[in-house]
Amino acid sequence: MNLQPKDRSTANGEKISSWHILNNSAIALSRATTIDDIVSILIKNFNEMAFHVVAAEVNQAQDSLYISRISFSDEEQLPAMVKEAVLAGLHQKTLPASVLQTELFASRDEKVRLVEVSLQTVSEKLGAYLEDDSLANMVRHLAPTITFVMASLSSGRESDYLFYLIRPGLDKEAIPAITAFINLALAIADKHTSIHHAEEQRRIAVTLQEVSKIVGSSLNLDTVLNLILVELEKVIPYDSASVLLENDNNLILEAGRGFSQLEPVLNVAVPVEENILYQELKLKQKPIVINDVRLDPRYALWEGTSPIRSWIGIPLIWKNRVLGQISIDSYAENAFVESEGELAFTFAQHVATAINNARLYRQVMQTATELRALLDSAREVASTLDTTKVIFSMVSRVKRLMVADLVVVYLMAEETDILNPIVRLDDTSEPAVFNAAGKVAEQAVAAGEGLVSNHLLDDVASAEKNSTFMAVPFMVKDRAIGVITMFRWGTPSFILTDVDLLTRFALQTGIAIENSRLYEQVQRRLTRENLINRLTRRIGSKLSLPALANDIIETTQSITGADAGALILVNSADDDTFLQFTDGIPLADISDLRAECPGIAAEVMTKQKILVTAELSAETYNSPVWFDTVIQSVIAVPVTSGDEPLGVLGLFKFSEAFHHSSEILATLDAIGRQVGVAVENAFLFQQVNDYAHNLAEQVEARTAEIRSQKEQTEAILAGAADVIIITDARGTIEYVNPAFTQLTGYFPNQAIGQNPRILHSGQTPPHIYKKLWQTITSGKVWRGTLKNKREDGSLYDADLTIAPIFDQYSNIDKFVGIQRDISKMTELDRLKTEFLGTAAHELRNPLTTVRGYAELLLARSDFSKEEIERFVGYIYEQSVHLTNLVSDLLDVSKIESGSAFAINPKQVNPQPYFEEAIAHWQARMAAEYQINLIAPERWPEINIDEARIKQAFNNLISNAVKYSPAGNEVTVTVEVSVTHLRVSVADQGIGMTIEEQKHVFEKFWRADASSTAVEGTGLGMVIVKHIVEAHGGKIWVSSRKGKGTVISFTLPLPASTPTILIIEDEPSILEVEERLLSLEGYCVITAQTGTEGLRLAKTEQPDLIVLDLMLPEMNGEEVLHQLKAFSPTNQIPVVVVSAKSGLSHIENTFSLGAVDFLTKPFNVDEYLSRIKLAINK
């Protein structure tokens, strides 16, 4: 320094050297640690130099001066008043720079300059600005002109300092000293600044290292965030700071520090699109510094008064993704500079990884918890079939997991579409909330998927805070069977991930609910089926009406859970008769209920449909007067037999509605019909007595029954003599009539479901079947002949007509085939051809003789008279023979074709015919033979065609004579037995061997043709046999070669009425059957045990046996077996009657030899017709 110390002139003349002051301050300055110290020292020294100092901080951005210090020099005597005025006017005020000189800013190089200006002007300017005239006082006191020095201290920081030095009598010579001070201060300031800066950097680096270590030490997000905020303050001092993380397009305040009221603000989610600053941070990925938030439109102020003035926002970036932001707040304006923003940004980069890790960790833990909860839920759900348990367990789990205030589960009622709340866990107990939950549930069902709704309580008075609802439907096969709704007060609201989680729970639960429901249904159905089976069995075995009614009511009550039941029956034949049975209904003395029958019963009977009422009193039907308990709900079931209404079955519940399903109703309907048949049988049982007295009425009733179309058709089909087969459009047999069984040997159960190719014999060429199928499938009728095979393997020729049947859409619905066994016809044809051939052949031999001899006689003349006579005799003989032959041939031909050889029986005493015939023959044979007759005293009358019997008898005697040598006897023996007249013709002729006996009744067979004098036609015995058999008799031969032959035949005595033996142990049924059959004209004998039955069968030899299988001691099958094992009972047809209707049963009885099988309960007409059929077989 080469400045001269300047003398300062004082009042007392003492000189203090400026340089001395400078030295002191240099020492002091070198010890200064902060800029503030430097400024203080400067001001103090300036004071010692007798300057009054006004120091102002310069804010370049806003072009203003902030008066930070005013210091007066003691040397200069200023009145206190002046000092006060100045202080009041200027201290700590902000002035626009233009108020004072602006030249400072034009040239920054001049550190110090002297300004001469009129104090008046200064005070005027200041005063105008400050609106204060305290300065005016100062001006008046001081000299009119003033000079002051402007010195600037520019430290390299944002704010410069400007010193205004004022001293009366100030001149240019002070400038160098002041400049020296300022330069020294500057140098020191600079040094401090750089030291300070380096210190800052070091401190920051260390802090950042520490921060990384600390922050990376934990995975707990809350811990991490709080640590971050704590460390951040060390780097950048703040009043409050917060960390916000982005999730699902929302910005959530995850952590905060320095806030007085943090709680309500924490976890608030603000949608990203509402946060402008955050969007800018995301976009630019650079920090934003705001000096006064009140002035910046991007900053959205929190509600309420917030003390925040300055703000830094930093994006949290991790691998190019913005996770969120850190906000740093200060209550002072302009608190932060750009560099601090940069620093904070660096800080944020260090901690971003840790934040991300902690966040991921939190998500993973959350997911793990959710999965564990799902797994537990699944295990629990699979272990129980109890619907309520399942739902309850899921609800508690989910409520815990997702923190809700209300959880409600609804299930959809099976028949209606109403949602019923099943389980409710409620911490709010507010009806408005519960109602809103119901609405959300319905919305979710309509949508078919989960949803969130946040504004349902907006218009409810009690809702001051936010609320959120979430609902997820239980979907099973695209149908909602229920809903779960969750509600939570406040924030955060439910988000889509919550809906996903709940949906997963709902899925499990939905399946479990469905399973347990199905299980319950199956259980119920099994129970019902058991009950129905029991009922069916019991119905089938009871004919007593009261017992039957009791069973019906009991069973249907069990099925439906009714409290009481009533069965009301009306006799259709006699409208006045009325029966009723009740159970569980308290009744007083009732004479005739029908007049007071509830309207329901009448309606049900007319409409023939089930009626269900849930509220009896509410319906228009009259509540019956005879109920003195309150009946809540009724199910009325029509009881019918065919189309005939028989009555009503009513089921009642006293205090609640029936829980019924369409399935139960269908079951009841079926029961109603089944019951109808049983009831009807019971009715019949009671009416059989009347039946005897009023046969005509019965016939009319029976006719009325057959009125129904179905029975008519079936009757036609069953009665047809032709075989009828009905198949579906593919050719599968649906129906076969009884004639089918008779022809083919297949029973309906063996044929139905099969294809008619079971009848194929293999002997019909396949192209015929092809043509057949082609014809009928094209809608035309096919006629033709096939060779078919019976069940036993035998073949027959069938004449077949097959026609398609069309439905209302003109599509082929079924095929009807009508078959006739033409084997006989074919056989007849064959026989006829054969016969003609043989006949022609037989004729040729006699013709040869006739022609031959005649020709010879005509052509030649070498014969003697004797020869001529002989030859002519031959011709005559053979002509006669030919005549006999022709006539016998005609007879045989008639016999074989089964047509015209009819017999005309008349009831006559045959004695004269036989005696006459014998007399005639005796006369003819006279000497050669003796014909004897051994006959009873009294001949019975028999039905015979006298001409034919005579013919037969003559033939026999003729043979006897023919084959006996002359001189022998022919004896005719006539015997009478109970059922027959037996005639034997015995000769003592040549007899026949066993072998020859076999051929006796064959056509054209002659015993030893050469030895007969009278030539036979060989047809005689055939004709005799036929005549005898046509009369219902039998003929047989017994003979010994060389000894003689006996031909015997029987003729039946007039038939007696058929006898039927009934073997049945149940007296009521036995009585019914006996009466029925007697009235039909049969002779009936009965037995109540198998043993008795067998005995009667043997002694009385009935024409038919009706056998019940359920017998005491010996069971029916055993009886049947015995009957069939021995003769003569094995010839008697047996019809089996049984309540058991299993297929194996039926097959078994048929295989034992029964001819028919009837199931109880049976229809009266069917019973009679089947008996008739069996007897006539």
Added chain:
Amino acid sequence: MKKILIVDDQAKIRELVHVTIRIGDYQIFEAASGDDALEVAREHQPDLIFLDVMMPNSSLDGFETCAALKQDERTKNAHILMLTALDKEEDLARGEEVGANGYFTKPFSPLELINKVEEVLG
């Protein structure tokens, strides 16, 4: 002298044939069954045989007899004429099979018969 054998189970027919051919100068034999026919034929070796087809009481029918005759050295040269009431094709074919030399259908004309005999035997 030529020998002729008549085989038929019916006596009257045998007589008819006999009477018919007696006009010629032949030695006539008769048989009532196939077995008898074979016996007689083997013994006497006729030149011509009338053979009835249908002989129900014989163990050999006409065709079998014919076959037997034709197979036997002693008799195979006889000229055999079948007398048959059958005239179906199968029967005629059968006749050829067994070696019959001709046939007459009953009722036959005796005059035609004797003509044939003269034709065959000269």
